Amino acid sequence: MVNLSTNLSGLILTNPVIAASGTFGFGKEFSSLFDINILGSFCTKGMTYSPRLGNPQPRIAECKAGMLNSIGLTNNGAKHIAEHEFLAIKNYFNKPVIANVCGFSAEEYIKNAIIADESPAVGLIELNVSCPNVKQGGISFGTQTTVLFKLVNAVKKAIKKPLYVKLSPNVTDIKPLAKASEEAGADGLSLINTLLGARIDINTRKFILANKYGGYSGKGIFPVAVRMVNEVYNSVKIPIIGMGGISTAADVLEMMIAGATAVQVGTANLIDPFACKKIIEKLPILCKKLGIKTLSEIVGSAR
Amino acid sequence: MVNLSTNLSGLILTNPVIAASGTFGFGKEFSSLFDINILGSFCTKGMTYSPRLGNPQPRIAECKAGMLNSIGLTNNGAKHIAEHEFLAIKNYFNKPVIANVCGFSAEEYIKNAIIADESPAVGLIELNVSCPNVKQGGISFGTQTTVLFKLVNAVKKAIKKPLYVKLSPNVTDIKPLAKASEEAGADGLSLINTLLGARIDINTRKFILANKYGGYSGKGIFPVAVRMVNEVYNSVKIPIIGMGGISTAADVLEMMIAGATAVQVGTANLIDPFACKKIIEKLPILCKKLGIKTLSEIVGSAR
Amino acid sequence: MKKTLLTIKSTLKLTDDVFKTILEGDVGTLKAGQFIDIKIEGFTLRRPISICDFDKNSITIVYKTIGEGTLALSNLPNGQRLDVLTGLGNGFDSTKIPANTKISLVGGGLGVPPLYCLAKHLKGQNINFDVILGFNSDKEIILLNDFNALGINTVVTTADGSYGMKGFVTAVDNKDKYVFACGPMPMLKAVYKVSNGGQFSFEARMACGFGVCQGCTIQTTQGFLRVCADGPVFTKEQIIW
Amino acid sequence: MKKTLLTIKSTLKLTDDVFKTILEGDVGTLKAGQFIDIKIEGFTLRRPISICDFDKNSITIVYKTIGEGTLALSNLPNGQRLDVLTGLGNGFDSTKIPANTKISLVGGGLGVPPLYCLAKHLKGQNINFDVILGFNSDKEIILLNDFNALGINTVVTTADGSYGMKGFVTAVDNKDKYVFACGPMPMLKAVYKVSNGGQFSFEARMACGFGVCQGCTIQTTQGFLRVCADGPVFTKEQIIW
Numbered sequence A, B: 001m002v003n004l005s006t007n008l009s010g011l012i013l014t015n016p017v018i019a020a021s022g023t024f025g026f027g028k029e030f031s032s033l034f035d036i037n038i039l040g041s042f043c044t045k046g047m048t049y050s051p052r053l054g055n056p057q058p059r060i061a062e063c064k065a066g067m068l069n070s071i072g073l074t075n076n077g078a079k080h081i082a083e084h085e086f087l088a089i090k091n092y093f094n095k096p097v098i099a100n101v102c103g104f105s106a107e108e109y110i111k112n113a114i115i116a117d118e119s120p121a122v123g124l125i126e127l128n129v130s131c132p133n134v135k136q137g138g139i140s141f142g143t144q145t146t147v148l149f150k151l152v153n154a155v156k157k158a159i160k161k162p163l164y165v166k167l168s169p170n171v172t173d174i175k176p177l178a179k180a181s182e183e184a185g186a187d188g189l190s191l192i193n194t195l196l197g198a199r200i201d202i203n204t205r206k207f208i209l210a211n212k213y214g215g216y217s218g219k220g221i222f223p224v225a226v227r228m229v230n231e232v233y234n235s236v237k238i239p240i241i242g243m244g245g246i247s248t249a250a251d252v253l254e255m256m257i258a259g260a261t262a263v264q265v266g267t268a269n270l271i272d273p274f275a276c277k278k279i280i281e282k283l284p285i286l287c288k289k290l291g292i293k294t295l296s297e298i299v300g301s302a303r
Numbered sequence C, D: 001m002k003k004t005l006l007t008i009k010s011t012l013k014l015t016d017d018v019f020k021t022i023l024e025g026d027v028g029t030l031k032a033g034q035f036i037d038i039k040i041e042g043f044t045l046r047r048p049i050s051i052c053d054f055d056k057n058s059i060t061i062v063y064k065t066i067g068e069g070t071l072a073l074s075n076l077p078n079g080q081r082l083d084v085l086t087g088l089g090n091g092f093d094s095t096k097i098p099a100n101t102k103i104s105l106v107g108g109g110l111g112v113p114p115l116y117c118l119a120k121h122l123k124g125q126n127i128n129f130d131v132i133l134g135f136n137s138d139k140e141i142i143l144l145n146d147f148n149a150l151g152i153n154t155v156v157t158t159a160d161g162s163y164g165m166k167g168f169v170t171a172v173d174n175k176d177k178y179v180f181a182c183g184p185m186p187m188l189k190a191v192y193k194v195s196n197g198g199q200f201s202f203e204a205r206m207a208c209g210f211g212v213c214q215g216c217t218i219q220t221t222q223g224f225l226r227v228c229a230d231g232p233v234f235t236k237e238q239i240i241w
């Protein structure tokens, strides 16, 4: 028997596979396809205080090795989500979920984090300071160390549950931002969010996204994610949830060897709704083949 | 008849397709496969003043949508290159080439640029301030605007041929670096160089590259390249040579619509040595289909 | 929704760039107005295509080769197996038709296929209706014979007048009718404005197709709704135009 | 070098994870010690594999399913066409053999296949030589019957002693001999140290395989040389160890 369990600042997952924010809704659609309790956990769609429609259509563009999205944090607002979506989760998922929390000001981040903190469904809070699709807020918090430090510090003080900061890959050097988060009290880090990209329709010469640029995710970003997870692993002591282009059990191991204590699977869910299930079923088989008895022992073992 | 010609600061190319630095050698191997005079031009391997073996083996890693390299500027030194490789080019290529020039200090960059400037084979100089595979020099010049400004300014004063600065995508904001280059006198810009990435062998838990991290190129970086070319197009007035993951004629058009006056094809050459030939043959057909009579008119037409 | 493997039984060329493909296998429970989402080898995202016809173990789709994906689909050999999500979307709802109202099915271009499925369904329920199909020109007409074969009175309009009435589908008076419409946005909008009420089938760029990514979400009178899961069919009351 | 389309004629399983595939088509001009670079659908880079045997219109390769690429290759059906670069690398050079010197071909594991090609070639020139093949165990022995069929005196060593001599290929005395060696790096190094002179076939991670990317470049006594284009065969004089 391979031991797949992993520990995110006290939140014990039976296996390291978490469905990524924005690609799993609130889990309900998937629960009608398979028993999603097999997941380590899942991360809910980013929430803001006020409901948001998000960016204009179209907001999806295909790429050869992934996709662009410019959703722009479509959500019904933190309160509604806590009172409806979070509350309903227990009907189909019996583990704590990760709440992805956004904001346009420090005050809003704090308000939303508190709402998540108080929801019994939530086991861990992921602070999204890296959404490339909203102009004010979001990304601007995630690219300057001092701004980031203040935000993380303030949120950490306001909540009880473990706080993970989700970092952007669209930076010259991710390490200082990781360190600033750690020093500000973050219990862990999530990376990477999407790379900023664009696609243009050569027939119409129009950007495919109404918003022009969007977040690039999927297989094509995997090598960048592995590098950044490893860089950050070597810079901080807190656990890392690694993500970016993971679509197989082998990818999960590679990301963990690079330094991730757990992983998130995003775009793969959209292409194959059974992606997480297949990965989780393959993991013990692959571990056995490689002689791995306790999966958590490989974390950061790259040399 | 579609007019494919394009103008890089006075250097007129019969078509916009240039083979990218480091993926075409000095053209000789390709010239034995097809008449490389069909190319707009090609860009030679990055040269330093002293000969360099480069980084330890292995220095190639495969990715799902591209590859990593950690070559580290293997070359025989600028003088040897000018006296041998550059001199031999006329035997198989009758247009001016682009010389990719590197360095570890401003003085070295200048020395190497002068050597290229004085070579009759060279029509344009591409200043590589973005090699992710050399520690000192290279990339460190390409991430700070003031350092970059000084370097470009000094090199520009020392040479007569058009000077293009090749920028790195591994930055939070590429626009200030593009503007600094322009203000320093650069005649144009080349972008993007490779994204920094890593791959790990899950069997041995060793990085595949001896150098651990390397430059990620190929199809997977295309959406990032399109976005950056467009960002820079909107920030400067000088022409841009766009590159990153181009493998089809449609990719060429998309990159030009984003803002590129010409393009470079890199990794695609390594996978299919006839890649440039196929693209160049397809270009007029595709233009005709889309009603494009003068290709250069589409540059930057994205909306 | 169901994830299933379907086998290409046949692919027929209807016009220069429109193909009809029959897929066989365990198709799941289906409804007119729903769509399927097809994984085509070599492409990242699935391709959403409306159900044009179905029975217990087959689905017929009619699609235009817009880009590389649909082109590749049209070139796949018979016998090829495809990974497909079926039964996506809400579909048309005939129970919402108000009593004593005339019904009109209005389709434009590649909006016609799902209406064929609906027509068959309504016919099966002995509901009477008119059909108005709009195309650019006679060369682009699709499925007219199939509607005729159902014994349905079908009016055709062409923009260039090369067949039927010259003009757009709005040339036909639908003021007092409950419409079921599918076609390009401008057509839907025009029909919406002159119709009494009805159901309108939308399109959007989709990533998942089953309601989890918010890629397709639009503003409606009932809040943010997902074209893929809450639509693609929206009632006149839901739409904000 | 030649870019060509070759058709898989047959694939035979030699051991648990080693396969022999025959490719047919316009193979170009070939030489023992050269390699081919195969594009396998779904993988970015080509896979370099030594030529184990060839004739006017076929190439035989013998390869181990190390990872996903070679595994996929081994599973391709007969008749499948492959995009291949052939005639890559310098190959072994029998004209460099010093006069009146005994010759030994030393192969380890998957280094054995190119030596079969060389053996056949030398045999055709009536050059005499010994062959020493090293494997981990009897289960991993490949091509022994083929060498025997050429009527060549072949010594086999196995690390675990399960067949032939127990030990490594260096257990056989090659001191006065000119060697042609191919195998893992540690073996090559060991053979290099005890040999009089010879030619050693190298491996490296390659991107292009035809000399333009510098991915495979190593330091030699003659400067920077590319394993793919200046090698893969290097003489004892060129190697720095």
Ligand SMILES: Cc1cc2nc3c(=O)[nH]c(=O)nc-3n(C[C@H](O)[C@H](O)[C@H](O)COP(=O)(O)OP(=O)(O)OC[C@H]3O[C@@H](n4cnc5c(N)ncnc54)[C@H](O)[C@@H]3O)c2cc1C
Residues within 6 Å of the ligand: A061, A062, C035, C045, C046, C047, C048, C049, C050, C051, C062, C063, C064, C065, C066, C067, C068, C069, C070, C071, C110, C113, C114, C202, C203, C204, C205, C206, C232
């Ligand atoms: C609910 C629904 C039902 C549809 N039913 C039909 C139908 O019955 N017949 C038919 O011909 N077409 C239909 N379409 C449109 C069809 O999905 C697109 O034409 C197709 O996806 C184009 O793929 P491509 O690879 O050829 O084009 P590309 O432009 O190469 O595709 C690139 C990406 O853009 C997406 N895309 C391109 N055009 C559209 C579009 N118009 N709508 C949505 N996504 C698009 C593709 O899905 C893909 O992700 C439907 C679309 C939706 C949303």
Ligand SMILES: Cc1cc2nc3c(=O)[nH]c(=O)nc-3n(C[C@H](O)[C@H](O)[C@H](O)COP(=O)(O)OP(=O)(O)OC[C@H]3O[C@@H](n4cnc5c(N)ncnc54)[C@H](O)[C@@H]3O)c2cc1C
Residues within 6 Å of the ligand: B061, B062, D035, D045, D046, D047, D048, D049, D050, D051, D062, D063, D064, D065, D066, D067, D068, D069, D070, D071, D110, D113, D114, D202, D203, D204, D205, D206, D232
């Ligand atoms: C000149 C030359 C001749 C060769 N001849 C043979 C032969 O006759 N028989 C045989 O079994 N093998 C041979 N190899 C090794 C063979 O190329 C690799 O085993 C194969 O590429 C592995 O591919 P994969 O997809 O199975 O493995 P993966 O590990 O999935 O491949 C990933 C990447 O690493 C490369 N790679 C992995 N292992 C090696 C390796 N040992 N050498 C070079 N590249 C590697 C692959 O080419 C690919 O780019 C030769 C290598 C070279 C350079």
Ligand SMILES: Cc1cc2nc3c(=O)[nH]c(=O)nc-3n(C[C@H](O)[C@H](O)[C@H](O)COP(=O)(O)O)c2cc1C
Residues within 6 Å of the ligand: A020, A021, A022, A023, A045, A046, A047, A069, A071, A073, A100, A128, A131, A166, A192, A193, A194, A216, A217, A218, A219, A221, A243, A244, A245, A246, A264, A265, A266, A267, A268, C207, C213, C214, C215
């Ligand atoms: C459609 C879509 C919506 C997303 N929404 C969010 C979000 O709300 N909050 C967030 O932190 N990340 C969001 N992401 C980013 C993913 O959670 C993940 O970081 C990224 O996609 C990289 O992983 P992947 O390559 O496995 O998809 C979204 C990604 C996609 C594709």
Ligand SMILES: Cc1cc2nc3c(=O)[nH]c(=O)nc-3n(C[C@H](O)[C@H](O)[C@H](O)COP(=O)(O)O)c2cc1C
Residues within 6 Å of the ligand: B020, B021, B022, B023, B045, B046, B047, B069, B071, B073, B100, B128, B131, B166, B192, B193, B194, B216, B217, B218, B219, B221, B243, B244, B245, B246, B264, B265, B266, B267, B268, D207, D213, D214, D215
């Ligand atoms: C093997 C290899 C070697 C390269 N060497 C250089 C170099 O010497 N100088 C340089 O400026 N860029 C170099 N590059 C970067 C390419 O010129 C190009 O900017 C990059 O690969 C993106 O384009 P692509 O995706 O088409 O390959 C190299 C890339 C590769 C793959």
Ligand code: FES
Residues within 6 Å of the ligand: C205, C206, C207, C208, C209, C210, C211, C212, C213, C214, C215, C216, C217, C226, C227, C228, C229
């Ligand atoms: S396409 Fe994902 S929610 Fe509709």
Ligand code: FES
Residues within 6 Å of the ligand: D205, D206, D207, D208, D209, D210, D211, D212, D213, D214, D215, D216, D217, D226, D227, D228, D229
């Ligand atoms: S692999 Fe490219 S030069 Fe050898």
